[in-house]
Amino acid sequence: MSVILEARDLQKSFGAVTAAADINVSVESDTVVGLIGSNGAGKTTFLNIVTGYLKPTSGSIYFDGRDITSLGPRQITRLGICRSFQIPQLFDTLSVRDNLLVGVGIVASAGGSWRHAANTDSEPAKAVETMLARFDLQSYRDMSAGTLPEGIRKLLDIAMAMVAQPRILLLDEPTSGVSAEEKFALMDLVMEAVRNQKVTVLFVEHDMEIINRYTHRVLAFSEGRIIADDEPEVALNDPEVRKYIIGETLHVKRRDSHATA
Amino acid sequence: MRIDRTIIVLTAAMAALLAFTPFLPNWAMFLFTVSLCYGVVVLGMMLLVRTGLVSFGHGLYYCLGAYAAGTLEPLFGITELAVMIGSAVAVTAIVSAILALLLRKYRDIFFAMLSLAFSMILYGLLVKTSSLGSTDGFNVTVKTLFGLHIADTAYERYLIFALTVLICWTCAVLMHFYLKSHRGRLAEAIRDNELRVEYMGASVANTIHLHYVMSAVLAGLGGALMAVSVGHIDPEMAYWTTSGEFVFITILSGTGSVLAPFLGATIFESIRSFAYEYSPNTWQMALGITMLMVIMFLPGGLWSLFKRASRRVA
Amino acid sequence: MTTLVAVLVDGLIYSSWLFIMAIGLTLIYGVMKILNIAHGSLFALGAYTAASLAGHWFEQGYLPMGSYAIMLLAAILVGIVAGPLLERGLLRFMYGRDEIVLVLVTYATFLILEDFIKLVWGVDPYFLYQPYGLLGSFDIGELTYPNYNLLLLAMSVAIGGILAWTLTRTRYGKILIAVIHDREMAASQGVNVSLVYFVTFTLGAMLGALGGALTAPMISVQPGIGAETIVLAFAVVVIGGLGSLPGAALAALLVGIVRAATIHFRPELDLFSIYFVMAAVLIARPKGLFSAQEARKI
Numbered sequence A: 001m002s003v004i005l006e007a008r009d010l011q012k013s014f015g016a017v018t019a020a021a022d023i024n025v026s027v028e029s030d031t032v033v034g035l036i037g038s039n040g041a042g043k044t045t046f047l048n049i050v051t052g053y054l055k056p057t058s059g060s061i062y063f064d065g066r067d068i069t070s071l072g073p074r075q076i077t078r079l080g081i082c083r084s085f086q087i088p089q090l091f092d093t094l095s096v097r098d099n100l101l102v103g104v105g106i107v108a109s110a111g112g113s114w115r116h117a118a119n120t121d122s123e124p125a126k127a128v129e130t131m132l133a134r135f136d137l138q139s140y141r142d143m144s145a146g147t148l149p150e151g152i153r154k155l156l157d158i159a160m161a162m163v164a165q166p167r168i169l170l171l172d173e174p175t176s177g178v179s180a181e182e183k184f185a186l187m188d189l190v191m192e193a194v195r196n197q198k199v200t201v202l203f204v205e206h207d208m209e210i211i212n213r214y215t216h217r218v219l220a221f222s223e224g225r226i227i228a229d230d231e232p233e234v235a236l237n238d239p240e241v242r243k244y245i246i247g248e249t250l251h252v253k254r255r256d257s258h259a260t261a
Numbered sequence B: 001m002r003i004d005r006t007i008i009v010l011t012a013a014m015a016a017l018l019a020f021t022p023f024l025p026n027w028a029m030f031l032f033t034v035s036l037c038y039g040v041v042v043l044g045m046m047l048l049v050r051t052g053l054v055s056f057g058h059g060l061y062y063c064l065g066a067y068a069a070g071t072l073e074p075l076f077g078i079t080e081l082a083v084m085i086g087s088a089v090a091v092t093a094i095v096s097a098i099l100a101l102l103l104r105k106y107r108d109i110f111f112a113m114l115s116l117a118f119s120m121i122l123y124g125l126l127v128k129t130s131s132l133g134s135t136d137g138f139n140v141t142v143k144t145l146f147g148l149h150i151a152d153t154a155y156e157r158y159l160i161f162a163l164t165v166l167i168c169w170t171c172a173v174l175m176h177f178y179l180k181s182h183r184g185r186l187a188e189a190i191r192d193n194e195l196r197v198e199y200m201g202a203s204v205a206n207t208i209h210l211h212y213v214m215s216a217v218l219a220g221l222g223g224a225l226m227a228v229s230v231g232h233i234d235p236e237m238a239y240w241t242t243s244g245e246f247v248f249i250t251i252l253s254g255t256g257s258v259l260a261p262f263l264g265a266t267i268f269e270s271i272r273s274f275a276y277e278y279s280p281n282t283w284q285m286a287l288g289i290t291m292l293m294v295i296m297f298l299p300g301g302l303w304s305l306f307k308r309a310s311r312r313v314a
Numbered sequence C: 001m002t003t004l005v006a007v008l009v010d011g012l013i014y015s016s017w018l019f020i021m022a023i024g025l026t027l028i029y030g031v032m033k034i035l036n037i038a039h040g041s042l043f044a045l046g047a048y049t050a051a052s053l054a055g056h057w058f059e060q061g062y063l064p065m066g067s068y069a070i071m072l073l074a075a076i077l078v079g080i081v082a083g084p085l086l087e088r089g090l091l092r093f094m095y096g097r098d099e100i101v102l103v104l105v106t107y108a109t110f111l112i113l114e115d116f117i118k119l120v121w122g123v124d125p126y127f128l129y130q131p132y133g134l135l136g137s138f139d140i141g142e143l144t145y146p147n148y149n150l151l152l153l154a155m156s157v158a159i160g161g162i163l164a165w166t167l168t169r170t171r172y173g174k175i176l177i178a179v180i181h182d183r184e185m186a187a188s189q190g191v192n193v194s195l196v197y198f199v200t201f202t203l204g205a206m207l208g209a210l211g212g213a214l215t216a217p218m219i220s221v222q223p224g225i226g227a228e229t230i231v232l233a234f235a236v237v238v239i240g241g242l243g244s245l246p247g248a249a250l251a252a253l254l255v256g257i258v259r260a261a262t263i264h265f266r267p268e269l270d271l272f273s274i275y276f277v278m279a280a281v282l283i284a285r286p287k288g289l290f291s292a293q294e295a296r297k298i
Helices: A042-049 A071-077 A098-111 A122-136 A152-165 A180-197 A208-214 A239-244 A252-260 B006-022 B027-050 B059-070 B070-076 B081-104 B108-127 B156-180 B182-192 B194-198 B204-230 B240-253 B259-278 B283-298 B302-313 C004-031 C039-059 C066-089 C099-121 C146-170 C173-183 C183-187 C193-218 C225-240 C243-267 C268-284
Strands: A003-014 A017-028 A032-035 A057-061 A081-083 A168-172 A201-206 A219-224 A223-229 C137-140 C143-146
Touching: A003 A042, A003 A201, A003 B108, A003 C193, A017 A219, A017 A223, A032 A239, A042 A168, A042 A201, A057 A122, A057 A201, A071 A081, A071 B194, A081 A152, A081 B027, A098 A122, A098 A152, A098 B182, A122 A152, A122 A180, A168 C039, A168 C137, A168 C173, A168 C183, A180 A208, A201 B182, A201 C066, A219 A239, A223 A239, B006 B027, B006 B156, B006 C004, B027 B156, B027 B182, B027 B204, B027 B240, B059 B070, B059 B081, B059 B108, B059 B204, B059 B240, B070 B081, B081 B108, B081 B156, B081 B240, B108 B240, B108 C099, B108 C268, B156 B182, B156 B204, B156 B259, B182 B194, B182 B204, B182 B283, B240 B259, B240 B283, B240 B302, B240 C099, B240 C225, B259 B283, B259 B302, B283 C099, C004 C039, C004 C137, C004 C143, C004 C146, C004 C243, C039 C066, C039 C193, C039 C225, C066 C193, C099 C225, C143 C146, C146 C183, C146 C193, C146 C243, C173 C183, C173 C193, C183 C193, C193 C225, C225 C243, C225 C268, C243 C268
Parallel strands: A032 A201, A032 A219, A081 A168, A168 A201
Antiparallel strands: A003 A017, A003 A057, A219 A223, C137 C143
16 A cells, blocks of 8 residues: 655644644555544644644645645645545535535636536536435535534535545544434445545544544544554553543443444 | 526616617616616625625725726827727726735725725825816716717717616626636635635635626726716715715625626615705715615615515516 | 924824824724724714804803813713614624624714714804814924814823723723623623623714814814714724724824825825825734734634
């Protein structure tokens, strides 16, 4: 497997606060990586640096061997790294369909043709319908995004990130604000869609059940550093991880029985 | 392909204006002329408002367009209408393209106030320029249209009116198609969430720049058409209260369709000419109360009423 | 040399005037996040009321020095009538809307009040010249300045000082700062935000009217003075950084001196110079001289 994303010696500080230190990570393509850590450990900062929203104080990011450290979110998105947000970033006054249509339009016009008007039978409209179907959003298509329930907003936010057919998808707490009954359904939908498009996924998550069930690899952050980097079974049982992130009382083994039940 | 209903209405309105106006009294033709000039300015304002920006200084381009057209005669002896209009478009496009480099970094009230400052700079310059009549302004002379001598002929007024109608129709049709294009749809997306637009790979700054220039050129066209129709211009066109009127009509009209600005401008002008006649000192009060009503009870503007009515019929 | 002194003195006088115009505007924006276009109308209301009441005072032949008290009374009167009326009757229904919507609401209010003034006072100008000359004058070189200008200067320093002291040293000031910083948090801590808004707006309205009352003796009070003044006040407030008290003071000083210099050397660029300063400052510092940092969004 080839390395698709690499972070070398990333450092980021806000005044006296260190948000990232000595971050060295290589991510192979077609893997699913979970990012865990307590609040303020530097997970979202890591996503913000990778997507160019924040510039690291030092260090660099490579995508497919190319240095993208100096690029902004727009250029990085165009290269094929897309993200969802902890608080869904949607076009609240537009319908679900139009939210996706804006995205499809941006992708379609990136090739240079701003002209295509969207008739109902044109290519962009078809692409939107495909996305609606893939994320099971058809029944919401004409509702405006601002009125959707939180779980659906999360799903749409992720769908928006998938519109550009990224090669790397970054998800920031995809199941936060989603009810316990809905979270597996949501993740199943997302992972199904991801598998269809052969996307490398990095996601930030507090829910260890989700981490254990969907990831191949876990990066554990604490105070801006990576304190564990391993397969979920190993990482989640790491004494430091248990001490700083998960808490002593949780037992990973229990999750397996839950998953098979 | 099914023909767009908006285009049908626009074309029908254009045909009706061209066909019936010669038989209407002078004041009616004047009313329609002024409404169209304001309408085309508000068409541009509508694009900005859709993008989430309210300019309290579009009088700048309205005035600049008028002066770019009007000063050709005193400065260069040019009295050809087509050149005057072209001059207005060129000048407003260049000035707005430069100012947009700065303005595109601003949002909300900062955008509103900085645009206001720029318009007041022009106002401040013009009121002290005695060669252009200072606060009194000066008369605008048109002699030819595409080389045809029209000054003091029986059809002069009608030709200028017809040109105004055609230009407004063209602008409205182009804007209609633009709003339905991928780039045009970005307007509302930017208003709702700039971060997401950037994170989907489109440039917010470039789109705002483009929309600002488009709206400025439309305001310049409105000003130039007003100049040649009325035959007189003055610095008041750049004063902030003129810009305020444009904001007012935009809010009143709503941004739902390219028809809305022209409808709103016509209603505004009709009430204004009526109010000037009968109650000149309560005209602004009526405007203010209307504006409060629209903000409170009709956030989509008058256009949302039409939409509601047509949905009920359909 | 005389010119330089004249520029400084003229500039200082004009700065005082600008500061008084702008202070109510920046106070209301700072606390309530409302850029109040109707401030121009409150200015005009203050000017008209002062011109009427003080004019009447002189007609009756009362003690001329009493006219200053009458002018002050006019400002307070306008403030406590118009302020609560606008805040309770209109603005409170709009809290929480976009800042730009609030600008439109105050613009509509401005239009209504402009005509209200015409209906009450008509369109003919009013003159209240007596208070301007009553205090005598002082000389600098060959130039003579009415002492009224010193009154303006003293008023601006007093108003600025009292406000600064209130904000930094009193309980009410601390409450205000809490509300400015985070309205919801302040409310959850038991601050009566609604009352704070009410008091702030009334005070701001009073300051606007005071500006008008103090200006009345120097101008002919006629329709359009509100529209002229509000854009000047905007310029000062935006240059200083919206909502900033020291910003408004510094901006008033800057604009005052620049304008005085322009009038002495290039009078044709008078109005131009003010907005030029505004555009230049905003280019260098997009949110004005004194502005708050914004929080991270994602």
